[in-house]
Amino acid sequence: MKQKKAVRPQTEPSAQAVALLEKPESQFKEMWDSLRENKAAVLGLIIIAFLALVALIGPFLMPFDPDQSNMSQSFRWPDGTHWFGTDQLGRDIFSRIISGARISLTVGLSAVAISLVVGVVLGSIAGYRGGKTDTVIMRVMDMMLAIPSILLAIAFMAALGKGIDKAVIAIGLVSIPEYARIVRGCILSVKENDYVQAARVIGNRNSRIIFKHILPNVMSSIVVRATLGISTAVLDTAALGFLGLGVQPPAAEWGDMLGRARGFIFTAPYTLIFPGVAITVTVLAFNLLGDGLRDALDPKSRKN
Amino acid sequence: MVKYIVKRILMLIPVLLGVSIIVFLIMRVFSPDPAPIVLGQHATVAAANQWREANGLNLPLYIQFFNFVKGALTGDLGTSYYTKTPVMSEIMARFPATIELAVAAILFASVFGILIGVISAVKKNSIFDNAGMFLALIGVSMPIFWLGILLIILFAGTWHLLPSGGRIDPLLQPMGGTGFYLLDTLASGDMEAFGDALRHLILPALALGMSSMAIITRMTRSSMLDTLNQDYIRTARAKGISEHKVVSHHALRNAMIPVTTVIGLQLGSLLGGAVLTETVFSWPGIGNYTVQCILKSDFPVVQGVVLLIACVFVLINLLVDIVYAFLDPRIKFSRKEG
Numbered sequence: 001m002k003q004k005k006a007v008r009p010q011t012e013p014s015a016q017a018v019a020l021l022e023k024p025e026s027q028f029k030e031m032w033d034s035l036r037e038n039k040a041a042v043l044g045l046i047i048i049a050f051l052a053l054v055a056l057i058g059p060f061l062m063p064f065d066p067d068q069s070n071m072s073q074s075f076r077w078p079d080g081t082h083w084f085g086t087d088q089l090g091r092d093i094f095s096r097i098i099s100g101a102r103i104s105l106t107v108g109l110s111a112v113a114i115s116l117v118v119g120v121v122l123g124s125i126a127g128y129r130g131g132k133t134d135t136v137i138m139r140v141m142d143m144m145l146a147i148p149s150i151l152l153a154i155a156f157m158a159a160l161g162k163g164i165d166k167a168v169i170a171i172g173l174v175s176i177p178e179y180a181r182i183v184r185g186c187i188l189s190v191k192e193n194d195y196v197q198a199a200r201v202i203g204n205r206n207s208r209i210i211f212k213h214i215l216p217n218v219m220s221s222i223v224v225r226a227t228l229g230i231s232t233a234v235l236d237t238a239a240l241g242f243l244g245l246g247v248q249p250p251a252a253e254w255g256d257m258l259g260r261a262r263g264f265i266f267t268a269p270y271t272l273i274f275p276g277v278a279i280t281v282t283v284l285a286f287n288l289l290g291d292g293l294r295d296a297l298d299p300k301s302r303k304n
Numbered sequence: 305m306v307k308y309i310v311k312r313i314l315m316l317i318p319v320l321l322g323v324s325i326i327v328f329l330i331m332r333v334f335s336p337d338p339a340p341i342v343l344g345q346h347a348t349v350a351a352a353n354q355w356r357e358a359n360g361l362n363l364p365l366y367i368q369f370f371n372f373v374k375g376a377l378t379g380d381l382g383t384s385y386y387t388k389t390p391v392m393s394e395i396m397a398r399f400p401a402t403i404e405l406a407v408a409a410i411l412f413a414s415v416f417g418i419l420i421g422v423i424s425a426v427k428k429n430s431i432f433d434n435a436g437m438f439l440a441l442i443g444v445s446m447p448i449f450w451l452g453i454l455l456i457i458l459f460a461g462t463w464h465l466l467p468s469g470g471r472i473d474p475l476l477q478p479m480g481g482t483g484f485y486l487l488d489t490l491a492s493g494d495m496e497a498f499g500d501a502l503r504h505l506i507l508p509a510l511a512l513g514m515s516s517m518a519i520i521t522r523m524t525r526s527s528m529l530d531t532l533n534q535d536y537i538r539t540a541r542a543k544g545i546s547e548h549k550v551v552s553h554h555a556l557r558n559a560m561i562p563v564t565t566v567i568g569l570q571l572g573s574l575l576g577g578a579v580l581t582e583t584v585f586s587w588p589g590i591g592n593y594t595v596q597c598i599l600k601s602d603f604p605v606v607q608g609v610v611l612l613i614a615c616v617f618v619l620i621n622l623l624v625d626i627v628y629a630f631l632d633p634r635i636k637f638s639r640k641e642g
Contacts, residue, residue, distance in 0.1 A: 139318060139319070139322065140322065142319050142322075143319050143322030143323050143325075143326060144326065146319055146320070146322075146323050146614045146617055146618050147323060147326070147327075147610060147613070147614050147617070148572075148573060148575055148576025148579075148613060148617065149576060150576045150577070150579060150580070151576055151579060151594070151610060151613065152326075152610075154579065154594075154595065154598055155327070155330045155331065155598060155606065155610065156330060158330075158331075158335065158598040158599070158601070158606075159330045159331065159334040159335040159336075160334070161336075231445065235447055238447050238449075238450075239447065239448075239449065239580055242447070242449050242580070242583075243579075243580070243583065243595055244599070245599075255447070255449075258447075258449065258450060258453065262453070262584075265453060265456060265457060265461065265468075266457075266461045269457045269461065272450075272453050272454075272457065275450075276446075276447065276450035276453065276454070279446075279447050279450065280442070280445050280446050280447070280450070283444075283445040283446075283447075284441065284442070284445040287441060287444060287445050288441070
């Protein structure tokens, strides 16, 4: 196991690490090769590709207008016409699920993008600068971590008001500390390495050292965290929607659909089945891929 | 050790002060004016202004914040905009319900999580292991509120086995006492009420505990596998000790160290999950109440609840660190930074 570890640039800065830096994609190639052998991760990847396709060409797949209510058709049990039945306003649930894929993936990816960018920048500064800057940034992160994230997101939504864009901001904001912590930790562990010192000695600017020499080496941990982060973001989006704090009606967001159908739990239980399945499958796919990536990068967990 | 604990407790002060700043900023600075929401849209400008004046919302922000912190230090979190009752008493009336639920959930999660995790590790790659890991994966992927809905559809709607919401039949509700219905009914010897409270608790605790159970299962399995590969386990086996004894006496104790930490951290995150579970099951706890107050812009209540939850959350994390240090003598306090 130790021998395997030695090829990883994070733990052993050497000529090899420098060589890897010149060609950073080779790290991803290694990851990809290992990932391909992991059946669960491949399954996750296939589901994600499928969801992405549905989100892209969704409008062509929908048999009905997802937002068009038709009271004469309300609460129809699943049949040949309405595969997943219709909801309280007579809207086709199958079409709404398809329409919701785009919302969930958009919110999930954009929220992670926000927390990733801000978290990486803050974590890099804290880890690289150290001292007072580090203390201030990380204490603020601790403060945010002291509030359960869903509660914080709810409070943000209450302040910002409803809407997809606001959900993205709320969910993105609450996850910043996680990324900041990971990046800071990684940077602390690589910043004293010889190749970073060398880059400093030859007079590189700090930002260049961080972006060109340090971040590529902590990228893999960030990718894993971000993949798992998407599943959390999808869950949080659904939770906000369920509480009535997510999208503006009539937008078809899976959690919102569940929240609105709650009153019909005993009369029309099917209205509460399919949106939940959609959320679970999406979250599951990103979890499978995230776990696979982590195993691909960490020989220790691959052993198990 | 004492020095370490005192240092950690002192470090909580700036964190909690920061939490109050964050909450204050969100609720008082970024939020819309609560007056039209509380008074209704047809309130006159004069009435709204008078209401703001009465609730101290016309004061400069820093004075509002100062008053909030000063009150919080003396246990006064202000009064609700709607009911005019002190926030502290509103919270205390609901907190036992949430604690009862969270404790039930973490008990369920720990018992089943450790059990499934240990068996999965011992019978690695068996059908049980694969099924257990699949269950764990589903457990972390399912939204809590959807699991709650499914449980209600099955156990309440289809099989009529358990109630779909609430904490106890109103006719059986215990008077006074601690607010923990299981304890109160047991203390008064009212077994019918105890049974009813227990039946009400099962589904919410299952829903809330499921994702924690999944995480504990995975942690136990991987920690157990690590431990079973250690040299001292091989030695124990070589000495001819039965496999059962090797697992239960030698491996389990060491494997449980990281699991304890995870259980503690999960207890903290359950407080967040309680917001959703309580909403699904109309559980009269603090989470359900908070959501309603956020929707109504009842700022004093939201500030109080979030601050309180943050306090509990950081205290649990501190306790987890201390327990961890006790369990694992390799940890040196002096080297550890906050």
